[in-house]
Amino acid sequence: MSLSTARSFLSEAGYGEQELDANSALMELDKGLRSGKLGEQCEAVVLFPKLFQKYPFPILINSAFLKLADIFRLGNNFLRLCVLKVTQQSEKHLEKILNVDEFVKRIFSVIHSNDPVARAITLRMLGSMASIIPERKSAHHSIRQSLDSHDNVEVEAAIFAAASFSAQSKDFAAGICNKISEMIQGLDTPVDLKLKLIPTLQHMHHDADLASGSRELLQQLVTSYPSTEMVIVTLHTFTLLATSSLIHIPKQIQLLLSYLREDPRRAVKRLSIQDLKLLAKKAPHLWTRENTQTLCECALSIPYNSLKLGMLSVLSTLSGTIAIKQYFSLPAGGASAPSRPTDLVRLAQESCYHSNLAVAAHGVTVLSNIAISCPEKDVLQLEQDTVLGVESLLVICSQDDSPSAQSTLKTALTSLVRLLKSRPHLSQPAVEVLLCQLRCARDPARVLMCHALAAIAMQMPVLGEGMLGDLVDLYRLAGRATSDKQQELLVTLATVVFVASQSSLSAEVKTVIKQQLEEVANGWTVYRIARQASRMGCHELCSELYQSLRTRVASEHFYFWLNSLKEFSQAEHCLSRLEDGNYSGVMTAIAEALRSYQKGIASLTAASTPLSPLAFQCEFVKLRIAMLQALSQLICTCNSLKTSPPPAIATTIALSSGNELQRCGRISTQMKVSMDEFRNLASRYADLYQSSFDADSATLRNVELQQQSCLLISYVIEALILDPHTASFPDYGAVGSEQAESEYERRLMSVFNHVLEEVESLSRKHPPVSYLVRKQAAFQLGGRATSCSEKGVQGGAGVVFGIDGSCLCDAVIALLKVPLSFQRYFFQKLQSTSIKLALSPSPRSPTEPIPVQNNQQLTLKVEGVVQHGSAPGLFRKIQSVCLNVSSTLQGKSGQDYKGGGGVDAGLSGQDSWTPPGMGFDVKHQIPLEAKTNEIERRVEPHNDYFSTQFLLNFSILGTHTVTVETSVVDGSGIEWKTGPKSTLSIKSLEDPYSQQLRHQLQQQQQSQQALPQPAPQRSVYARFQ
Secondary structure (H helix, E strand, O other): OOHHHHHHHHOOOOOOOOOOOHHHHHHHHHHHHOOOOHHHHHHHHHOHHHHHHHOOOHHHHHHHHHHHHHHHHHOOHHHHHHHHHHHHHOHHHHHHOOOHHHHHHHHHHHHHOOOHHHHHHHHHHHHHOOOOOOOOHHHHHHHHHHOOOOOHHHHHHHHHHHHHHHHHOHHHHHHHHHHHHHHHHOOOOOHHHHHHHHHHHHHOOOOHHHHHHHHHHHHHHHHHOOOHHHHHHHHHHHHHHHHHHOOOHHHHHHHHHHHHHHOOOHHHHHHHHHHHHHHHHHOHHHOOHHHHHHHHHHHHHOOOHHHHHHHHHHHHHHHOOOHHHHHHOOOOOOOOOOHHHHHHHHHHHHHOOOOOHHHHHHHHHHHHHHHHHOOOOOHHHHHHHHHHHHHHHHHHHOOOOOHHHHHHHHHHHHHHHHHHHHOHHHHHHHHHHHHHHHOOOOHHHHHHHHHHHHHHHHHOHHHHHHHHHHHHHHHHHHOOOOOHHHHHHHHHHHHHHHHHHOOOOOHHHHHHHHHHHHHHOOHHHHHHHHHHHHHHOOHHHHHHHHHHHHHHOOOHHHHHHHHHHHHHHHHHHHHHOOOOOOHHHHHHHHHHHHHHHHHHHHHHHHHOOOOOOOHHHHHHHHHHHHHHHHHHHHHHHHHHHHHOOOOOOHHHHHHHHOOHHHHHOHHHHHHHHHHHHHHHHHHHHHHHHHHOOOOOHHHHHHHHHHHHHHHHHHHHHHHHHHOOOOOOOOOHHHHHHOOOOOHHHHHHHHHHHHHHHHHHHHHHHOOOHHHHHHHHHHHHHOOOOOHHHHHHHHHHHHHHHHHHHHHHHHHHHHHHHOOOOOOHHHHOOOOOEEEEEEEEOOOOOOOOOEEEEOOOEEEEEEEEEEEEOOOOOOOOOEEEEEEEEEEEEEEEOOOOOOOOOOHHHHHOOOOOOOOOOOOEOOOOOOEHHHOOEEEEEEEOOEOOEEEEEEEEEOOOOEEEEEEEEEEEEEOOOOEEOOOOEEEEEEEEEOOHHHHHHHHHHHHHHHHHHHOOOOOOOOOHHHHHO
């Protein structure tokens, strides 16, 4: 194979392509390294990062880096430079090198070269490896020597290495600090070299003394060298050192504010603003009122728009944090000066109408944050100023297509939505302004305003009906071209229409949308609108849109995907037409929905591929099918009381079985089965929730609501029929306390509240069925029952059962009438996280077990790599990985510790040895603690790699299956069952000593059986028998 073949194998393999294994790929690259042509060697070197990305495990990485070290040692400077670049790109894989000493030895040999360029590349190589050799004294010595070199290239490389090692090693930082200080203060050191040496001091933060000494040196430098470049570099190093040491942040804020106020140079002011913003993000709680007031005064007096914009950016960052509370809080000694609070407000009010749009956007942001965080400070005036500022920006930016204007408009609308969330009474006039401006705005501005209207309608659903007419009129006029912005506008306008209509589209609205889509929309736009309709519960429209798209795709997988979405939408549309009290119609609708769902799940399975298995979608739909089946069975059970009353022998059955609910007939058993089925469904929804680590919060909330629905039905069955004393709905309190973020959640919350109120009302009016049944049993057992009293109790139970059954059916209808929402994760996966495991020892072949002697323990090493998609950590990040290792005995060997032929059989009746503190299985004489292994351990991945070891015991002879299950724990401490799950087959063999002892005992038994048995002696009494 050539290098081109290896390159193709190292690229992403498509569907159906076979990937090259790690060893073969490394061998192909090794052939390129050993080539006599420089070009092929360089090409092989630069392919190594792809190899590390595809096979990120230590065995291969160790071998690869050793080969690269040989190339570095024997090659020319260009090859060394290529190896250096590969090492810097693969920095997170360096800790997987197993033979660190050998790797460093081969690299370090070049430091003794007579070529200063070779030594410089070696120093940079050592600096790139500082994370794995932080305390290597030979490297420390070489760096100190090279700092005194007369070659500028080598000195710059030594400075880079010194900075890298200072960040990793406390001893090196303490030892090199004086050397760097002497070079910076030395008169023979050029100024450009001093500018490169100063940033090294930012890493001198390992202890307080070192940080204080470095800060004093920087203070001397900023005073002794007042040139612009020196001040800028020194101040920035000051800031970075303060952010690492933390204790010097207040002093650094004061220093930067002093330079911002007093230094006339714009470059220094600009650097001060940048560092102040860094400190505002890093530690806003350390900003005092005096610091914020000084920044406000500087912003009010500065004549330059660029600097004013920077200062407002810092204030905008601070206004969204605790610093704004500290600014408006009263001092400890008494009342605050009246001028202090007004400076920030006055600055924001003036900036809202500034000619610079970016300045105006930050002014609006500051005003809205003040109005939200500090309602006691003239809240009415602040609200009016914020709304007027947004309106002015809206008028200006809506007619401007430039990126800066659109960015300003987005910032202003975001501030408006946040203000309306905390001040709902301002929503109506704000919506009217947006709708009015929407008619005359440009397309890019219309898209942003539609997003704002959708967010406002989600927060205030009551405003949706009022804006629907204007939105439909706008939709008629929207599509007149096929440009990208026009297509985007069609999608956003349709989204606002769906939100405003609250999942009940009229025929006129559907006609307008479909007409516009037929005229100007492309296939992708139609799909996006259909996807939004599925999220908002408009299933009739999206079903028609999916059906129109099925024949417009080029892949059969896409066809089956669209066909499944069409079937799911049709199923949910069948359920949306339910009527209250029509119980027979419910059964018909559920049957139609189940038929469509079964067709859809078949198409969804056909749409899945190895690269896109659609696991979440399939499981979500399967759970929906199971839930519909359970609801159908529950309605049948409630209706069966009318057609199948309790038999005449129900009382006898109840007395014989001890279950008083048997007096109601088989319906009590069916209700118990239904309750258990709904609890099982809730458990399955919880498992789906735990396995969806990459899902967005709305999707997870949707799954949680489905689980709550199952728990609600289970609670109603138990509270009304089975046992009200043990019935509980514990999770509802947490759910109800949260504010609903979608129309689907809001409607489900309303159903939950209504059902719980009905259950509470029925519990007060009528005693539960179980109570009446127990009362009847008490009458009969006490011998005081008369025919009239017994019939009265039975009649009461029947009446209550009928009322409770009607309540259950009404609850089912109310849940089914809420259109199901298919959230984003059903269609789109924004975050992708997977774990790849490697177990060692590994078997020679997949079907061959790993042999181990039963008197020894097996060390199982588990290595793993966390792999991310394009947006790692978008919703949540992995804090630690939880590994659970368990083993189960699959089959016992014939030669075991079992009685009947083994060591224990030979010793039966004799002195058999029992290990102290260990119980035995009497039947097989097997130590109970040795039957299985169950170990759980948490490890924190470093650079997306983790490794740990388990010690497993296989004292029972036979074949064992070891299972390694992986789950992850996020930053909030929540455990997610993400997988993967790996298995390993282990064969436990008898140790040689026990085997030899068993053979000796068997030979002794055989020899004893071969000897002639002596004749039995007759006793005195034998003659009389």
